[in-house]
Amino acid sequence: MSNFTAFTNSETWTAIASPKSAILLLINLPLIAVVLNVLSQLLISKNPNDPPLVFHWLPYVGSAVQYGTDPINFFVRCQKKYGNVFTFVLFGRRVTVALGPKGNNLILGGKLSEVSAEEAYTHLTTPVFGAGVVYDCPNNMLMEQKKFVKVGLSIENFRQYVGMIVNEVEDFLDTDPAFFQYQTGDINEWGKFPAYKKLAELIILTASRTLQGHEVRESLHKGFADRYHDLDGGFTPLNFLFPNLPLASYRKRDVSHKAMSDFYISIIEKRRQENRIEEGDMLSALSQQTYKDGRPLTDREMAHIMIALLMAGQHTSSTSTTWCLLHVVANPEIADALYKEQVEHFGQDDGSLASLTYEELKTLPLLDAVIRETLRTHPPIHSIMRKVISDIVVPPTLSAPRDENRTYIIPKGHFVLASPAVSHMDAAYWKDPEEFDPYRWFDQSGAAAAALDSYDNGGDKIDYGFGQVSKGTESPYQPFGAGRHRCIGEQFAYLQIGTVISTLIRRLEMRIEKGVPEHNYQTLITQPQGECGVLYRRRPDPKKN
Known part of the structure; x- marks a missing residue:
């Protein structure tokens, strides 16, 4: 008998092969x-x-x-x-x-x-x-697509957007059930709203009213919001780590993407049939762009760029606006100073406040500092x-x-x-980095000013394909990334956050319910934990006093 036969017939092999041993x-x-x-x-x-x-x-x-x-x-x-x-x-x-x-x-x-x-x-x-855009195309093609988007992010369009955003915020305060106390007109009673949930709704309303065009804005109550929600369910850490799981959320993501892509294409086709260009919205800007080789954007590429703008901008802006508001209402002295800044720049003889304008928003030092400090302490992306x-x-x-x-x-x-977020909180660059202190940005010789200068002007200006920008890659302050992938929507983000916060400050007195919450790192964008309750009451109407 061979050694192999002896081994296979041995008691040892029998023991190993037994069900009990296999289980162990x-x-x-x-x-x-x-x-x-x-x-x-x-x-x-x-x-x-x-x-x-x-x-x-x-x-x-x-x-x-x-x-x-x-x-x-x-x-x-x-x-x-x-x-x-x-x-x-x-x-x-x-x-x-x-x-x-x-x-x-x-x-x-x-x-x-x-x-x-x-x-x-x-x-x-x-x-x-969708296919053919952002990271589903060669880098040089992405740089050209960023240039196309940048055309739509013009100063002239920004001037129109301020009034649109103000109207959306005021309509929201007048109609949303969370602001019932505001609507009843009793200035002595406090109400409460969940900050993150309501600001996320506000941001998608303002983004659709401005960048996305009136067709998208009008469709938000006709199923578009449901499709957006299902598509958003495919933009999570789980999807990043495991892209092909057989889960219902993945199937809903794919169905919703197809529906939203077809929706945008239907808008493009209808506008083309009517020979109509909507001034100021991104879809019209994209329809007039061509690549360096002379090829125009396809309808599907335009649709997918619009989806990318909606999805990426919605997460970062709603999160940053929430953090900003939470810190403001958690610091009454800052909230009061922001309101006084509005009165100083927009106050009229009858006690009312004049309409916000793009040029004036850019000259409000405390508002600018509050937004910058929010982005330092809570950059949207930690990795x-x-x-x-x-x-x-x-x-x-x-x-x-x-x-x-x-x-x-x-x-x-x-x-x-x-991880720019680590640099943002490094005591080697920032005094008392854990402290929310917007006034650090007022010191023109301080670390914050130096960090901002190195971000916006650090190194030689480079054109990656979408216009001259500073690399900003060695700055300890990088709220919108740096280099060739620096976010081109940062100016719109400042405009959107600043207009929303200013309008809320004008209309409401607010205070935080339980303090500024901890970070929630279970999402791709660093959100606040919990409901984020904010107490509010309507400010008195100066015309009635």
Whole structure:
């Protein structure tokens, strides 16, 4: 009898093959995997050029729990232990983080031959935004699409938008059930509204009234909002990490995307048939643009750009507006000062306030400072990723404080991650960074002014394809990203947030119910936790006093 036959007939094999042993093996497999994962980190020698790997117990899962629960504290803890550059495992992905302004510059100012935003994000954005736009096209094509959008974000259009946004806010206060106390006219009774929920509704109303066009605005109560909600359900961390799960939310996302895309195309076709151009809205601006090779935008590309504008802008603006309002109403002295600023600039002889204008909004120093401080303390996106498509050499100075003489190499296939949010709260650049202090922006020789200057004017002006911009990649203040992927909608965001906050301050006295909430990091955009209750009452009408 051969050795193989003897082994297969042995009692040992019988014991291993028994159902009881199989069950025990299955039960112990996770423990065995954990032990092997730990031993591999402790015993297997590492390439000295690899960035330090954050220790993790669970294979594949890695540091996902710590990162997902509180990414900023996770980064700061790792920075103290490993230095400014380190790698962590996120559901099978190797993610190398580079912190601080130099780290932001390494990633956000990275060469196209080394890093790719498209490969990092297309699996998330393409099912939501659509094919052929944003990260589903070559980078040079995306830069041209940003230029097309920039045409629609003109100063002339902004002047029209202020009045439109004011009208939307006032109509909302006059009709929404959450503002019943405002509508009854009793100035002595306080009401309450959930800030995030109501401001999210307001932002989509104002965005549709301005950028999206009257057809979209008129459709918000005819099923469009439901389609938007289902599409929004496909824009979550789950979709980023696992793009192809067989879940109902994924199917709803795809059905809603098709419906919204067809809706925009129907608008385009109808306008074309009627030979009609709507002045001021983005769809009309896009319809008049051509690529460098002379090709016009297709109807489907225009539809998908419109969806991208709606989805991306809605999340960031509603979140930033909510944080801004919460801090204002949590600091009565700031709220009073903002109202006095409105009276000073817009007050009339009869005690009323003149209409807001674009030019005047840009000259309100406290309002501007409050928005900037909100974006410093609550930047909408805490992590900005790229896919490494060729090895990246990390300068030795970035390795400090762990090893200033070590040159790291981030290998092809890794993801890299910048976190401007960490720089925003770094005491090396900001005095009392945890404190919400808009007045820090008034000091023209202070750190805030220097950070803003380096963001808007740092380095040579570069034209990535959508006009001259500052790289801003080494600034400790980067609320809208930096480099070629810097958000071109930031001026509209300031306009939208400033107009909404100003109109609410004019109409309402407000105070916070329970204090400014903690961050909710379970969403792609860093939202406040909970209901965010704000108490309010109507301001007296000066004409009736």
